Amino acid sequence: MKELTLTLIAILTCHFSNAQPDTDIYVMNLRRSAEGLLIEKTENISNNEGYDNQPSFWVDGESMIYARTINGQTDIARYYFDSRNTLVITDTKQGSEYSPTPMPDGRISSIRLDTTGLQLLYAYKFDGDNEVLVKDLKIGYHAWINSNELVAFVLGDPATLQIINVNTQKAHILVNNIGRSLHKIPGTSSFSFVDKTSSPWVIKSMDPLSEKSETLTAVLEGSEDYCWTPNGEILMASGNELFVWKEGSEWQKFATLSRLGVSTITRLSVSPDGKKLAIAAE
Template sequence: MKKLLQLLVIMIPLAVFCQSDTEVYLFDLSTENNQIQLTNGKNISNNEGYDNQPSFQYENTILFASTRNGQTDVISYATDSGKKRWLTDTKQGSEYSPTSIPTTKDFSAIRLDTTGLQYLYRYRSGKGKALLKDLVIGYHVWNSRNILVSFVLDEPHRLVVSNFKKNTHLTMDTNIGRSLHNIPNSKLVSYISKKNATWEIRSLDTKTGETKKIANTVPNVEDMCWLADGTILMGKGKALYRFDPKKDTEWKIVKLFDKENFDNITRITANKRNNSLVLVAEKEKELKPTLENIRWIAGNWKGEAFGGITEENWSEPSGGSMMATFKLIVDGKVNFYEIETISAVNNSLLLRLKHFSNELKGWETKDETVDFPLIKVTKNKAIFEGMTFESVDENNMVVYVAISQKDGATSIVPFYYKKTTN
């Protein structure tokens, strides 16, 4: 058992921390009229290799882990000036997960030494001091200046509350995820429980140890952040989801980053004023806009949407195009049909479709089509203006469709499909 734990200490941090080509992106955030707007996005790390785990030290100062010269150090970024400043330079190791310590100018970080030792350190003026040497901490959040909530590497991973005044370290739950956050307007902390097949966001009272379910996560997503109004954000792929525990029953997509050159969103954080949002994602690699590169769309697909059953059948590429038929069945009756094509046009791709009633009466005029010009093609996505196809795996696909609402807003509706053999 001791040897296995030692192996976990060495191997798990490497698996967690050594991601390839992640970047940190900053957006201006607006939440007026219950609508989320993200504008003026920019890559603030702009660095080859690992850039991750951002947090706000102050309203206008972001800390994150960034790789340089073969090691990972903590860097700060000033949102008002764009200036960067390295805060650590540890030759014997690397730092991860920088987190501000409340009511101080100090921050803490996970230090992984070249010897394989992994401790939580406190940093002040570039100098670090180990805080805990009895717990192998992977992730953490300060609930107050003296109360620390940690993801502790173990079998299984443990949720531990450390009280530095009382020198106690109590396990509150097990089999948890890495995302730990203070819940706005409360003294509670949220964490991700992975005990069940459907992961849960739960709250923890650090004084009593009481935990309560808040909501299910977006499927298989563990990174999240809270906004000041008590809503939760989670990212998956290129989509940003929102959930209000007070009134929502399901997650809603509030932003699809179809034009941005990143994918696979993970960490998300916002400052307290909620005018800045930071997220981490992987750089996106574009492919040539050819039918061959989106051949994975071909097949017979079935799913659910708009309170009914959807069917979408795409042909293999031939003759410079792919063709599909679509129908929506509600309460056992066809609601409407579509005919769709994706054609090679002017060294790009163009998606066209026409709608028909259940009696095959066209919605559009005789020569009119609804057109979706291509934005780009990636390894697992075909992104058109207003419609994105995403390959989840060989037998699962999601189609995100932008639908205009009566109030002028646009909602993103996901169609979850499974490939069928008939």
């Protein structure tokens, strides 16, 4: 039985690693004109063979963090825009980190998948020092809504949206069958998520106190990743095309990245000042 268990863990770990696409992180300037949003000076800042994904701007906008894979191991990397230098923060031999996210206290929260199959949410300092944040839940994706609470995509059948207090370790299920893209809505206390309970899938907002939700818009067909601008717009991609939505309007295409050889855009992140857009793309 022990040999069977170890074999299954090895198979699952290998499958998870092999399932990661060959993606890179692109950063571009985001500018507003009379015609709408424009992108300029697009650059591949990871330029690394393998899986580079899940970009997130740091709170000062002068750097960004993302998941970077080297020799089959995925760690947290930090890219500095002025120097164009990349600093790899973690070197976790017993596992890999995914979905690095700035924490309200200045640390980085990230999902760690160990080679044993254990998957937990950790907090990391920039010197690599770390601790488990949530002990008993297998979290896939998360977003901070205040200094003590986060909302999380918790793995299961179906996946659930849960709100978790990291101080008390208390978790509460809000809804079932959600997507992986979770975000605090700029300038509000609410957050947004993708509801997959019906077709088409829709992006909803939710107030964490009342737990009341409101449908904002349907997602673009075949897509589920999106991000917010500081102006309250939602950016989303379909294939290699970028779209913008704002309340009272429909999705509008504003850019195509075919000239860069990009075929599929997934994760997106906008800088705190709204002047830069980062994407993960194949």
